[in-house]
Amino acid sequence: MASLLMAASMPLLPAIRLALDRSRARAAKSFRGIVAWALRLLRGRTCAKDTHAFVFSQCIHGNAASVLETFDIHAGMHASAAVGPLIGQALDEVVQRVRPSQMLELGTHCGYSSVRLLRLLPPDGRLLTVEQDPAVADLGEEIIMVAGFRHSQFQVLTGSSGETIPTLRKFLEPAPGASDTFNLVLMDHDPQQYLVDLLALESQGLLCPSGCTIVLIIRNQKDKSLEEVRELIRTRPDCYTIKSQVHGMVELFFQKPSAQSQ
Template sequence: MVSLLLISLPLLPVVVMATTLCHSRLLALCRRVCARVMRFFRGRVCVSSTHAYVFSECTHGQAASVLDTFDLYAKTHASFSIGPEKGEFVEEVVRREAPLRVLELGLHCGYTSIRILRQLPTSGRLLTVELDPLTAEKGEEIILVAGFKSPQFQVLTCSSAAAISNLASHLGESCLDLVVMDHDPEQYLPDLLALQRGQLMSPRCVLLLNGILQPGAQALLEYVTARPQHYSVGQHIKDMVEIHYHISTYFQREER
């Protein structure tokens, strides 16, 4: 017994360190899971209350009234809408680029979708992706309330990864001219890589990233700035930036 104890004593610091490390990692994991759960439920409450207010207070069939009602609500309540300043920036980009096929990742309450649809060419179409079914339902209803019709847009209720993997079936022979990322920032870079691999972006495609101060968005920015032959960073306002994809031939499969 004494011999065993003497042999074990040198290993004690290692055991303590390993136990502490595992505990720290488990605690960090639990915190991340709890934070995601809290964001999910807070998001659902926010979407429901925003939808109820906008639906009841706006003039139906008038996109400007819907946007003004969103902005009025956001002055006194928590809201996921990007707000008028960034909203006008989105519209400016859409007017300038005149995209025919737009992918929006992160529908939220439909605010950005309405901004995009207001400036789309008559032959343009918006595909907007939302993981949460309730948020997708509420957002789609608000877009319809704003006066837009189903042929102008489609809501895909799935993850961004699933939407991108099936995107070719929605685009046909077309490619994306504008991609708006306003979903989980941790998915920004994986989703961009998936779009590249699928050759789904046109040579004139523009990316609009919201929340660029988030670590996931920063990873995408580092990726594109390291590839000036393929991307250039354009204008930005607050924490939203536009990135231009300027390549005459598509990427082949590229590892991170």
């Protein structure tokens, strides 16, 4: 009986071996992904702590320009997750042109871009910024307040972008007569989430239908995430267009077709 079972199972051995190999490969890939995510989180937290300590001790409190200058001094001496002055200036031009009343930032880091954005928002403008790491979110929030901004002007939300986006509408506080949507979105978190989060924001109705500017920070021009976004634009040119691409920053524009035809 045993010999019969052995003989019957022999033709299945290659398939069983292939299935086991694939299972081990998937498990190894998943494990490597978890390790890489943990290392990125640890490096980001260490970078944020070092940056926070330097900026907090060296800047003039209550002075947003001094906070940004101190960030740039630190970035000149150490690796930094901040976008830096080149991208920062390009971002300034976008904000001054769009003049958003409601803005979303995905990826607070240590508050550098938050400070840049807040100093250019109109008096009734407001920023929601999302940071996955609670420790980094606390450091970023403190730097934003050191720069002189109040909680009535901004709010730091802790959690992953995927978890937070469906809850964003309840945090919006538009000015009277304004839309409860975002005029401008800055993505500077995990590039692999850019396309997923962009589509989630659209499906949740959080992008202003008459026009929303989306800024993507692309530090690696060969990153597949940029090609994914370009593919979206190619397949939906009636909704999305690329307005500019400079200094590792890609500016997109979203507008609903119905709004375009009006």
